[in-house]
Amino acid sequence: MTDSRTTPRPPSTVRKVAKAVQESKAPAIARAAAILRLLGKSDRPLGVQAIAKELGLVPSTCLYVLRALVEEELVAFDPDTKRYALQAGVLTLARNWLRRDAFNDLAQPVLDRLAQRFGLTMLGVQAVGLDHMIVVAMAQSGSGFQLSAQVGSRFPALISATGRCIAAFGDYGEKELKARFDTLRWDDPPPFADWMEQLRQTRAQGFAVDEGQYIAGVTVVSAPVWKGAGRPVHALVAIGIGAALQREGLGELQQALVEAAAALSEQLSGDRPLPAA
Structure with a gap:
């Protein structure tokens, strides 16, 4: 749904x-x-x-x-x-891009596995600076009430948990972040000072969580994926109903997401060969 x-x-x-x-x-x-x-x-x-x-x-x-x-x-x-x-x-343009970017081929089985394991919607997104993020891969478990986004959907770059990852690991100035932050729309917007503190937490723990601030009742967990040195280009994102995630174990999901993102980062940075079709 x-x-x-x-x-x-x-x-x-x-x-x-x-x-x-x-x-x-x-x-x-x-x-x-x-x-x-x-x-x-x-x-x-x-x-x-x-x-x-x-x-x-x-x-x-x-x-x-x-x-x-x-x-x-x-x-x-x-x-x-x-x-x-x-x-x-x-489609020709899209296919050529997909061939050049190994993230989609590597991330899709990871998203499928995590979606089935935790009964969530899983997204793979690409960040385009501070302008926006784009959904480039998606998986659902097919069970229960789930939220979804279509491949190709665009979101403001700094919104929700993924936005915290983009800001936390992007080495952006506070003034620049504040200007972008002020344009965002949340159900329960955090004060900017609190959001900046959340960025520090994100850098320390390697992932970000949005518990109902972007969308009331919905928890979003995101972990950055690197493709070499510099700012993270991609992220893995888990979306679920907040109460259900708490019952199933939010900590276990966070650990699984961080481990999956680290493995993908290693594969992308190491230029490992793609799995056979």
Whole structure:
């Protein structure tokens, strides 16, 4: 079962696109990226007017970008309905990325195993600086009431337990973190001073926990995964109903998650060969 709070809650798309276009040295690319994201999250094909209105674009400009995307086989156009949808060409880009990033191949069996062991939703996420995190892998146990997020979902980078990991191990300045923190939406937002203390705890113990602050009644546990030196690029995330996690043993889950993240970090950093298909 999907909880609406697990879907991304970004600022106004119109404001984001307008800002990106204004600041970008390649506004056409910013517009194309915005259109692809919009079509990707839409449940149905969209017409030019609907796309332009949602993204705050001039319809003629929107049409120009759409035609270019159709030519590149990234977007499909239905001449009968005059609507646009993602084309299979985007899968080629995604497949090439997956081949380069060993995290997904290595993490998926780990996520499957932990999801079955603890009866939870497990996610593998990739951090993109302080902008956002993206769900790149997911597993569920198939039993009981569970929360879920779709692969490709985007979240604010500093939200919940994973955000604490990103901030704690990212060597970011307090002023920069405060500016980002003030834009986050929580069910029970922690004071910034408390959150900073939680970052210190995260660095000390190697994982972070959000007990109902992001989503009331939901506990999120996250452990960072490194791919060499520097800031962590990925994280393993466990999501479950808080009361159920307490009954099953939160400490055992935390230990299992940290051990799994450490093993993945070693595999990614050591350039070990991927398991045979």
